[in-house]
Amino acid sequence: xxxMIFAVLALTAASVFSWADSSPFKSDSPDEYVVEKGDTxxxxxxxxxxxxxxxxEIWHANPEIENPHLIFPGDVVRLVYIDGQxxxxxxxxxxxxxxxxxxxxxxxxxxxxxxxxxxxxxDKIASYLSRSRIVMPDEVxxxxxxxxxxxxxxxxxxxxxxxxxxxxxxxxxxFDVFRQGETFVDEQTDEVLGIHALGIGGVSIDKIDGEIIxxxxxxxxxxxxxxxxxxxxxxxxxxxxxxxxAPDFPIEAEVLAVEGGVTQIGKMDIMIINQGDRDGVQxxxxxxxxxxxxxxxDRVTGDTLKLMDERAGLVMVFRTFEKLSFAIVMEAxxxxxxxxxxxxx
Numbered sequence: 001x002x003x004m005i006f007a008v009l010a011l012t013a014a015s016v017f018s019w020a021d022s023s024p025f026k027s028d029s030p031d032e033y034v035v036e037k038g039d040t041x042x043x044x045x046x047x048x049x050x051x052x053x054x055x056x057e058i059w060h061a062n063p064e065i066e067n068p069h070l071i072f073p074g075d076v077v078r079l080v081y082i083d084g085q086x087x088x089x090x091x092x093x094x095x096x097x098x099x100x101x102x103x104x105x106x107x108x109x110x111x112x113x114x115x116x117x118x119x120x121x122x123d124k125i126a127s128y129l130s131r132s133r134i135v136m137p138d139e140v141x142x143x144x145x146x147x148x149x150x151x152x153x154x155x156x157x158x159x160x161x162x163x164x165x166x167x168x169x170x171x172x173x174x175f176d177v178f179r180q181g182e183t184f185v186d187e188q189t190d191e192v193l194g195i196h197a198l199g200i201g202g203v204s205i206d207k208i209d210g211e212i213i214x215x216x217x218x219x220x221x222x223x224x225x226x227x228x229x230x231x232x233x234x235x236x237x238x239x240x241x242x243x244x245x246a247p248d249f250p251i252e253a254e255v256l257a258v259e260g261g262v263t264q265i266g267k268m269d270i271m272i273i274n275q276g277d278r279d280g281v282q283x284x285x286x287x288x289x290x291x292x293x294x295x296x297x298d299r300v301t302g303d304t305l306k307l308m309d310e311r312a313g314l315v316m317v318f319r320t321f322e323k324l325s326f327a328i329v330m331e332a333x334x335x336x337x338x339x340x341x342x343x344x345x
Contacts, residue, residue, distance in 0.1 A: 024054045025086055029079060037073040041119040042316070042330060044077055045244055048088060052314075052330075053244045053286035053345055060087040070116040070241065118240050119284060120328055124268050125318050129240060131199030131221060133178075134272075134321040135231075137192060140180065144168060144213055144230040158220035161206070164213040164230055168205060175215070175230040177201040179222075184256050184274070184324060193274060193323040196257065200224060202233060242284040244316060246345055251275055253287065253342040256324070265336035269329045271315065273342060276323045285317045287327070287342035291334060312336045314345065 029048045045052035060082055061068035068090070071077065076091045122129075144166025149156035156162045181196035202219035217224060259270035275281045293307035313332040317325045329336070 023086065024049050024051055024058060025079070026050055032076050032078045035071055035073050035075045035077060035117060039073070039117050040121055041071065041117055042244055044071070044117075048077075048079065051345065053246045055088075055243050056245050058086065058088050059243075060089040062089050062091065065090070065092045067113065067116070070113065072116055113241070116241055119242050119244060120316065120318065120330070121268075122240055125240075125270065125326075125328060127199075127221075128270055128319060128326050132326070133197050133199070134194035134324050135178075135197045136194060136322075137183075139231070140195065140197070140229055142166070144175070146177065146224055146226055146228045146230070148226055149224075156217055156220075156224045158201070158217050160217045162203065162215050162217055162224055164203075164215055165211055166213065166230070167211065168208060168213060169232065172232050173205045174218075174233040175203050175205075176233050177203055177224055177228050178231055179225070179228050182257055184272070186274070191323075193256075194321060196272065197229075197231075200228065203230065239283065242318070244286050245282070245284045247280065247282070247285045247287070249280060250344055251279060251281060251285075251287075251342075253279075253281070253325075255289075255336065255338050255340045255342065257338060263337060265329060265332070265338075265340075267313070267329050267332040271327050271329065271336075273315075273317075273325050273327055274323070276321050276325050278322055281317055281320050281325050283317055283320055286330070286345055287315050287317075288345045289313045289315055289329070289336050290341045290343060291336060292340060309341060310334070312340065315342060 045055045144164045147163050147165045150161040178197040183195045184193040200222040203215035206214040206216050253273040253275040255271050256274050257272040258265045289312045290309040291312045293309045312334045314330045315327040316330050317327045319326040
């Protein structure tokens with residue numbers, strides 16, 4: 001009997017040590033954290049977890065609160081045990097008096113979803129959520145384009161009159177104005193992956209005379225220039241609430257471009273990668289970034305050697321298109337560059 005008890009205790013201890021070795025939680029993880037305005041889901045995940053992309057695996061939605069999958073300033077994220085396993089959940093509190101809190105009962109207070117904390121600071125990605133997009137060649141073929149401003153000005157801003165040339169589809173009076181950027185092509189297959197279109201403003205149609213279109217500039221994030229194209233103003237639902245997660249299956253991507261055309265990429269920089277919806281990439285997917293190993297010559301033997309790829313940090317996808325995606329650098333242990341590789345964490 002003593003041997004049996006000892007065996008059970010030994011097995012229990014072994015399982016505890018095994019869990020401790022594989023636990024996603026940091027050794028100094030707090031028991032709870034009060035969410036503050038300005039926090040991001042990545043920040044909170046890093047507070048508790050060694051690997052922030054494991055958030056979906058350890059999150060337990062509290063069924064007693066409104067929108068249990070969202071986190072708001074003032075919420076308390078707690079480390080709890082459910083069926084013997086550590087999980088994170090949220091308690092929603094409401095401030096009654098200075099220094100006094102009360103637990104929020106279901107449906108007592110409904111918070112606007114817009115107030116939920118985002119995965120990453122929206123200041124960093126806002127223009128890429130609302131202004132930039134990836135378009136295909138057929139989407140921009142034959143569309144109207146700016147030819148100049150009034151009084152022969154080549155650039156115009158908000159409130160100005162400008163002129164465009166082209167054919168306006170029936171029933172459309174408002175357009176977004178885009179500046180065509182780089183066209184991305186698969187080097188192996190020559191397939192066009194997309195064109196980076198930077199949104200710079202908006203116009204409304206004033207008058208059409210043949211192929212000449214007079215427009216009023218209603219929005220100007222940058223000055224409009226000759227050659228900028230007009231695309232119909234279409235409301236697109238772009239979700240800013242998402243969660244860090246690992247891809248569902250192995251994916252390898254390559255960095256094609258970086259915001260501003262800089263040569264080296266650091267933390268919070270925006271990049272365009274060569275994988276998208278068709279490849280299974282999802283918003284929130286986290287990848288490890290690797291600097292490609294150099295190719296060198298062995299001076300002893302004359303052989304050509306390929307050095308190992310070196311880990312450079314973490315990036316998270318925040319918007320996907322059919323063949324490409326936008327991602328942001330969340331961690332940078334060394335400078336990255338166009339051509340570097342992304343792999344599952």
